[in-house]
Amino acid sequence: MTKKIICLFDVDGTLTDPRQAIKPSVEKFLFETVKKEFDLAVVGGSDLNKIKEQLGGKSIFEKYKYIFAENGLIAFRDGKQLPTETIQSNIGEEALQDFINFCLKYIADLHLPFKRGTFIEFRTGMLNVSPVGRNCTKEERIQFYEYDREHQIRQKFIQALKKEFPDLPLTYSIGGQISFDVFPFGWDKTYCLRHIIGYDEIHFFGDKTTEGGNDYEIYESDLTVGHRVTCPEDTVNQLNILMALTRERREREQLGLPMQQA
Numbered sequence: 405m406t407k408k409i410i411c412l413f414d415v416d417g418t419l420t421d422p423r424q425a426i427k428p429s430v431e432k433f434l435f436e437t438v439k440k441e442f443d444l445a446v447v448g449g450s451d452l453n454k455i456k457e458q459l460g461g462k463s464i465f466e467k468y469k470y471i472f473a474e475n476g477l478i479a480f481r482d483g484k485q486l487p488t489e490t491i492q493s494n495i496g497e498e499a500l501q502d503f504i505n506f507c508l509k510y511i512a513d514l515h516l517p518f519k520r521g522t523f524i525e526f527r528t529g530m531l532n533v534s535p536v537g538r539n540c541t542k543e544e545r546i547q548f549y550e551y552d553r554e555h556q557i558r559q560k561f562i563q564a565l566k567k568e569f570p571d572l573p574l575t576y577s578i579g580g581q582i583s584f585d586v587f588p589f590g591w592d593k594t595y596c597l598r599h600i601i602g603y604d605e606i607h608f609f610g611d612k613t614t615e616g617g618n619d620y621e622i623y624e625s626d627l628t629v630g631h632r633v634t635c636p637e638d639t640v641n642q643l644n645i646l647m648a649l650t651r652e653r654r655e656r657e658q659l660g661l662p663m664q665q666a
């Protein structure tokens with residue numbers, strides 16, 4: 405039997421350059437070549453609108469079997485939305501407010517080369533905390549990223565939160581250039597896997613697969629075959645390899661069939 409395979413992709417750094425729209429060449433390859441062999445799905449940490457912006461608007465629901473925004477807390481199968489949970493139902497309003505208040509005070513006391521707006525974005529299953537503010541231009545994002553590399557602003561912020569809230573069942577994950585995500589234990593990208601049914605193999609492709617990266621847990625999960633990529637072009641290369649291996653496997657199986665029947 406030929407195995408039923410689905411390819412599940414991270415968005416930023418895997419299908420697209422960070423925060424950018426998917427390149428026409430990558431999209432063409434996905435839908436004219438890969439989709440003939442495998443079903444396709446995406447899982448991003450950002451909200452649905454940002455994923456839509458990057459991957460081609462409303463038509464994403466026709467293109468991908470599954471769309472997972474916010475690590476799969478917002479989930480669509482064949483364009484239909486699946487039921488979900490929220491961070492406030494999981495953590496509780498009071499603890500959540502203590503946490504948000506601490507973040508706002510911490511940010512207020514931070515001195516950076518510059519600050520912009522939207523320091524905490526409240527999402528369905530997570531908080532996205534940005535010391536510099538999410539309303540940065542592309543250039544400002546890069547400037548902050550460089551500054552953060554040198555001064556470990558996000559890393560130190562996370563250490564302070566862990567120290568202040570040792571008992572809250574929260575995971576911290578640095579992704580992208582200007583922020584980090586905070587979500588309940590287990591609500592990393594592996595959350596989306598509960599929605600995927602009916603496949604022999606789930607191949608996951610991600611660029612932040614080392615410990616602390618937002619693809620780490622799903623890349624390491626026993627439920628997936630993990631592919632570590634460096635950029636969208638590398639994703640294309642690795643898909644070509646996967647397709648060649650799958651074709652080879654299928655041919656071997658087909659050659660084996662008459663013998664089994666005899």
Ligand SMILES: [Mg+2]
Pocket residue numbers: 414415416417418610611612
């Ligand atoms: Mg990524």
